[in-house]
Amino acid sequence: xxxxxxxxxxxxxxxxxxxxxAATNGFAHAxxxxxxxxxxxxxxxxxxxxxxxxxxxxxxxxxxxxxxSPEAVVFGCVPAEGGIASEELDQRAGAAAKVGLSKAIQNKxxxxxxxxxxxxxxxxxEAAAAAAGKxxxxxxxxxxxxxxxxxxxxxxxxxxxxxxxxxxxxxELAVLKKRGLLAVATVKxxxxxxxxxxxxxxxxxxxxxxxxxxxxxxxxDALFKPVNVDAAGVAPAGGALHPLLKVRSMFRExxxxxxxxxxxxxxxxESSFWNFDALYQPQQHPARxxxxxxxxxxxxxxxxxxxxxxxxxxxxxxxxxEGLSDEFNSRSTGWRYDWSEDxxxxxxxxxxxxxxxxxxxxxxxxxxxxxxxxxxxxxxxSIDRVFRxxxxxATHLAEFHQVEGFVIDRNLSLGNLMGTIAxxxxxxxxxxxxxxxxxxxxxxxxxxxxxxxxxxxLGKWVEVGNSGVFRPEMLRPMGFDEDVQVxxxxxxxxxxxxxxxxxxxxxxxxxxxxxxxMVRKHPIVRWT
Numbered sequence: 149x150x151x152x153x154x155x156x157x158x159x160x161x162x163x164x165x166x167x168x169x170a171a172t173n174g175f176a177h178a179x180x181x182x183x184x185x186x187x188x189x190x191x192x193x194x195x196x197x198x199x200x201x202x203x204x205x206x207x208x209x210x211x212x213x214x215x216x217s218p219e220a221v222v223f224g225c226v227p228a229e230g231g232i233a234s235e236e237l238d239q240r241a242g243a244a245a246k247v248g249l250s251k252a253i254q255n256k257x258x259x260x261x262x263x264x265x266x267x268x269x270x271x272x273x274e275a276a277a278a279a280a281g282k283x284x285x286x287x288x289x290x291x292x293x294x295x296x297x298x299x300x301x302x303x304x305x306x307x308x309x310x311x312x313x314x315x316x317x318x319x320e321l322a323v324l325k326k327r328g329l330l331a332v333a334t335v336k337x338x339x340x341x342x343x344x345x346x347x348x349x350x351x352x353x354x355x356x357x358x359x360x361x362x363x364x365x366x367x368x369d370a371l372f373k374p375v376n377v378d379a380a381g382v383a384p385a386g387g388a389l390h391p392l393l394k395v396r397s398m399f400r401e402x403x404x405x406x407x408x409x410x411x412x413x414x415x416x417x418e419s420s421f422w423n424f425d426a427l428y429q430p431q432q433h434p435a436r437x438x439x440x441x442x443x444x445x446x447x448x449x450x451x452x453x454x455x456x457x458x459x460x461x462x463x464x465x466x467x468x469x470e471g472l473s474d475e476f477n478s479r480s481t482g483w484r485y486d487w488s489e490d491x492x493x494x495x496x497x498x499x500x501x502x503x504x505x506x507x508x509x510x511x512x513x514x515x516x517x518x519x520x521x522x523x524x525x526x527x528x529x530s531i532d533r534v535f536r537x538x539x540x541x542a543t544h545l546a547e548f549h550q551v552e553g554f555v556i557d558r559n560l561s562l563g564n565l566m567g568t569i570a571x572x573x574x575x576x577x578x579x580x581x582x583x584x585x586x587x588x589x590x591x592x593x594x595x596x597x598x599x600x601x602x603x604x605x606l607g608k609w610v611e612v613g614n615s616g617v618f619r620p621e622m623l624r625p626m627g628f629d630e631d632v633q634v635x636x637x638x639x640x641x642x643x644x645x646x647x648x649x650x651x652x653x654x655x656x657x658x659x660x661x662x663x664x665x666m667v668r669k670h671p672i673v674r675w676t
Contacts, residue, residue: 149175149183153340154349157193163340165198177337184338190353191345191374195338202335203315209307209329217303222248223257223294231293234260249292257299262288303329345371388668392549392658395645396531399551402575403529406568408553411501411508413532418498419450425461425492426506427592428621430483435499442535444495453493457510460625462487468621478624497535500638501552502592504530506622509634512556513626523632525557531641548658549641554618560633562595565615569599569637579647584609593636594619601644605652612647613639 152173156163163169166184170177187193205213215221218241225240226232238245252258265288306316307329315321324330345353353371354361361367400410424436434440460476463469465487469477498504508528516523534550555568566585573580582602590596593616600609615637623634642654655661 149173149180150187153180153183153187153193157340157342157346160342163338166338166340167335168337169340181338184340188343191343192349193343193346194341196341197336198339199334199336202333203310203321204331204333205307205311206328206331208327209324212304212329213307213311216301217251218244218248219251219255219257220248220299220301220304222252223299226258226292226294228294228297231261231291234290234292237292255299256295259293259295261291261293263291264288390667391649392641392645395648396549396641399531399641400529402572403553405575406527406572408527408529411504411528411530413501413504413530415504416497416533416535417444417495418503419453419492420494420496421450421453421458421461421492422506423496423498423500423503425465425487426510426622427502428464428619429591430465430485431488431491432485433591440537441499442497442537444497447495449490449493450495451493454510457625458489458492461492462489464621464625469624472625475627476625478620480621482621499536500534501530501532501550502636502638504532505552505554505636509554509556509618509623509628510626513628517627523558523629525555527553527555529553548654550638551613551641552636552638554634554636556628556632556634558629558631558633560617560635562597562617562635565597565617565635565637568635569613569615573601576644577648579604580644588614590614590616592619592622593617599637599639601647603647603652605646605650610643610647612643613637 152175153163156169166180167177169175170180184193184195188195212218216224221244222237222241225237232240234249237249241248249258249260253260303324306320306324310316310321310324310330316324321330325332348371351371353373355373357367357372361370403410420436424433425431429435460472463471463482464478464480465483466485468480468482470482472478505528512526529552531549531551533547535547538546553568553572555564570583573583580601584600586598586600588596588598596614596616598611599613599615601612602608603610615635618634618636620630623632624630642658645651645657646654651657656663656666
């Protein structure tokens with residue numbers, strides 16, 4: 149086969165149709181195509197894919213060529229004199245009976261007449277009908293008779309001509325297609341010509357220049373494979389960053405640009421004291437119920453809490469500032485209930501990163517006390533995972549990421565808070581230009597605000613964060629002066645990402661339902 153192809157393209161000749169070439173030489177076309185592709189890779193030949201429309205006989209058409217058309221078969225089963233009963237004709241003609249009889253009647257070759265039954269035949273028919281449960285028996289029978297002495301099987305002749313390469317006129321061709329005897333098939337083939345390496349036919353090209361070739365000088369006469377400089381390189385086997393990690397990195401850069409420092413947030417398991425009590429959230433608050441919070445069974449309680457600070461928190465919860473020195477007195481009446489240390493020591497999966505904020509603020513207060521009361525304004529942020537026992541839907545997850553920031557300074561106001569939040573979102577991009585604030589209630593901030601952004605995909609306003617000014621009942625027990633305020637806000641990482649990239653279901657962005665292909669193909673994050 150290799151030699152036949154070489155000779156066929158030698159001297160500028162061309163193989164116009166590989167199908168015809170394979171049929172002429174007795175080759176399997178699939179094997180010929182495989183050989184041509186291999187030769188083309190080495191540059192010995194060039195190939196061009198071609199296609200053409202070809203008439204091909206169907207299985208039924210091949211049967212007509214060998215045995216005749218159904219109408220001719222049925223006509224041949226009918227005697228020249230007297231005719232034949234339709235039941236007997238069905239048995240003789242077999243599968244061709246129904247179509248053949250219809251076409252023969254249409255061609256006026258045959259006719260069907262009704263013939264009355266004789267007395268004996270009628271009695272037998274009535275007995276058979278009674279045995280079968282029929283009320284009435286047929287009084288006549290169908291007889292098929294010839295109308296002409298002989299016929300010419302034009303359909304068989306047309307199919308034989310088509311098989312030989314001479315298709316019938318369009319009208320007859322349409323009829324044959326409609327009857328399912330002929331079909332138009334697309335024949336794919338190759339046009340083959342000599343390639344640039346045709347003169348080196350049979351020589352195997354080398355893939356690389358070896359050390360041995362250089363030493364012996366054989367590289368001068370060696371044939372090398374062409375180098376495709378446009379070929380893509382091998383895809384790196386390394387992993388890919390999740391879109392949330394990319395967005396998290398951008399958020400972190402924005403916070404650092406605004407002068408914030410990052411809080412340590414590696415503690416997923418937190419005590420109820422730092423998660424709730426230090427924030428002046430009462431122990432009867434619904435958020436502390438099992439249906440909202442994941443509590444830890446083992447170990448169920450924490451052992452380490454600052455005893456003096458815990459007592460000040462207890463007093464503030466129970467009676468406010470009563471009994472505390474002016475240094476820690478919040479001038480509050482408290483929640484007026486019996487505070488439980490056992491409840492405060494319960495371990496849980498933190499419900500917000502504000503637990504890290506409460507720890508950080510306590511450390512700032514302790515540092516200021518160690519420095520003789522010298523207080524320095526500071527700004528902190530955190531981005532990490534939190535857990536809540538919530539029902540899952542398009543905008544809520546039981547496990548998600550929270551972004552939080554706070555500013556501590558003297559005489560801060562709600563205006564400072566709104567301005568800081570607006571500045572942060574202004575840096576995120578134009579998708580957050582539509583923002584509004586809404587009053588809300590938090591047990592540890594007063595005043596408190598929700599802030600919402602408009603989600604184009606969902607077509608509605610979506611809450612993206614909560615904010616407020618920490619209450620004196622939270623700050624004074626730590627030891628901060630009365631004129632020290634802390635403005636803080638928190639938001640999820642997922643919802644701003646949904647708004648930025650048009651996700652309408654948070655579960656497609658984070659969780660077990662995400663498409664790993666999306667992670668690998670996700671574009672580089674660029675907030676503009």
